[in-house]
Amino acid sequence: MKVKESETEKIILNAAKDVFFRKGYDGARMQEIADVAGINKALLHYYFRSKDKLFEAIFEEAFKKLIPKIVESMTSEMNFEEKIKKFINNYIDTLIEVPQIPIFILNELNRNPDRIIGVLKKAGLKPEVIVEGLQRDIENGVIRAVNPKHLIVNIVSLCIFPFAAKPIIQKLFLKDDNPKLFYEFLKERKSEVSNFIINSLIVKP
Amino acid sequence: MKVKESETEKIILNAAKDVFFRKGYDGARMQEIADVAGINKALLHYYFRSKDKLFEAIFEEAFKKLIPKIVESMTSEMNFEEKIKKFINNYIDTLIEVPQIPIFILNELNRNPDRIIGVLKKAGLKPEVIVEGLQRDIENGVIRAVNPKHLIVNIVSLCIFPFAAKPIIQKLFLKDDNPKLFYEFLKERKSEVSNFIINSLIVKP
DNA sequence: GTCTATATCGGGATAGAC
DNA sequence: GTCTATCCCGATATAGAC
Numbered sequence: 190m191k192v193k194e195s196e197t198e199k200i201i202l203n204a205a206k207d208v209f210f211r212k213g214y215d216g217a218r219m220q221e222i223a224d225v226a227g228i229n230k231a232l233l234h235y236y237f238r239s240k241d242k243l244f245e246a247i248f249e250e251a252f253k254k255l256i257p258k259i260v261e262s263m264t265s266e267m268n269f270e271e272k273i274k275k276f277i278n279n280y281i282d283t284l285i286e287v288p289q290i291p292i293f294i295l296n297e298l299n300r301n302p303d304r305i306i307g308v309l310k311k312a313g314l315k316p317e318v319i320v321e322g323l324q325r326d327i328e329n330g331v332i333r334a335v336n337p338k339h340l341i342v343n344i345v346s347l348c349i350f351p352f353a354a355k356p357i358i359q360k361l362f363l364k365d366d367n368p369k370l371f372y373e374f375l376k377e378r379k380s381e382v383s384n385f386i387i388n389s390l391i392v393k394p
Numbered sequence: 395m396k397v398k399e400s401e402t403e404k405i406i407l408n409a410a411k412d413v414f415f416r417k418g419y420d421g422a423r424m425q426e427i428a429d430v431a432g433i434n435k436a437l438l439h440y441y442f443r444s445k446d447k448l449f450e451a452i453f454e455e456a457f458k459k460l461i462p463k464i465v466e467s468m469t470s471e472m473n474f475e476e477k478i479k480k481f482i483n484n485y486i487d488t489l490i491e492v493p494q495i496p497i498f499i500l501n502e503l504n505r506n507p508d509r510i511i512g513v514l515k516k517a518g519l520k521p522e523v524i525v526e527g528l529q530r531d532i533e534n535g536v537i538r539a540v541n542p543k544h545l546i547v548n549i550v551s552l553c554i555f556p557f558a559a560k561p562i563i564q565k566l567f568l569k570d571d572n573p574k575l576f577y578e579f580l581k582e583r584k585s586e587v588s589n590f591i592i593n594s595l596i597v598k599p
Numbered sequence: 600g601t602c603t604a605t606a607t608c609g610g611g612a613t614a615g616a617c
Numbered sequence: 618g619t620c621t622a623t624c625c626c627g628a629t630a631t632a633g634a635c
Binding site: 195228229235236 | 601
């Protein structure tokens with residue numbers, strides 16, 4: 190329960206986010222973070238005792254940004270088709286704003302799996318709720334019978350993976366490193382992915 | 395064009411693979427590689443001049459393992475449904491054997507995007523060939539009209555992402571860290587993903 | 600709170616004996 | 618080819634002045 194963040198603290202956190210996102214924990218240098226923040230190394234330690242503590246703060250914030258979106262869109266009272274569309278749009282739009290998050294999170298997840306236990310709890314993610322919602326849709330004949338767990342993994346995969354694989358996609362399909370092209374590709378994906386999923390699941394009368 | 399790899403060289407490469415896969419480039423320590431190989435640091439430098447050179451060797455090998463599988467399965471003469479099934483089974487089976495590769499590759503890709511240019515060329519991946527094949531299937535009315543590039547990204551996402559997200563999937567869906575459960579999950583995925591894709595695309599008469 | 604200077608250590612790389 | 622000893626830089630962290 191933070192009371193008030195000083196200006197300097199915010200500047201440090203932003204700089205740290207920048208560097209950690211780009212380089213990962215091991216690749217990041219306290220010196221670079223200090224440079225980006227326009228201060229010196231000693232001050233970093235004054236605010237956050239260690240590199241690890243500083244990282245922790247960044248990681249938690251990034252993680253909490255991704256998880257609640259899932260619950261939010263997936264547990265609303267819309268019908269299945271609307272729910273999927275809303276979720277995909279929502280999720281891809283969020284990631285477009287912070288495209289480095291996926292690889293950052295995935296990497297840290299594998300480097301230090303234990304850390305997620307705590308963060309997941311704090312994020313308040315209840316996969317059972319989503320699974321139950323999907324099961325109801327299946328029972329009601331809205332979508333065909335699939336394994337809800339795999340369906341969830343499928344949906345999330347389709348949204349997140351392209352961000353993590355950005356350099357290959359650019360090189361293979363977009364030829365040009367122009368960031369605008371990748372952005373266009375992602376915008377196309379929103380309808381493309383929604384349709385892909387809906388077409389696979391919706392039971393036509 | 396390697397003529398003959400000495401025994402020691404192989405031992406080093408295996409040890410390096412182990413450590414680099416687990417820790418990534420920045421996190422890996424030459425000392426740890428030496429320990430795993432049962433030799434000393436100096437010998438690493440004797441065989442591979444630098445950490446970077448050693449990494450390069452590992453990375454290239456890992457990358458070449460993933461890419462050709464895509465071409466191979468996607469350019470055969472089977473019909474669409476068989477082709478997809480073969481590809482998914484093939485791909486997931488390959489990754490089950492070396493489940494650390496996805497996060498390793500993705501991470502290095504983002505940390506050092508330039509490296510892939512060379513490796514991609516050597517791997518001989520021609521995405522146009524796959525795209526053309528899909529376009530033909532669309533023209534012949536085998537599958538509905540979708541953007542082939544997105545379809546390829548979709549298929550690959552569904553295969554690779556779960557490996558990169560392994561710790562979350564375990565924690566959220568499998569509760570138990572028992573590796574066997576994750577393995578079961580992956581085996582289920584083969585048919586689940588195939589059906590997911592085919593149901594979305596195949597045009598029913 | 601912010602700085603400079605410095606302690607301390609770890610890690611990649613090399614020299615040189617065997 | 619393989620080892621021990623060592624160099625040396627770079628990185629985290631701290632001491633202490635302002």
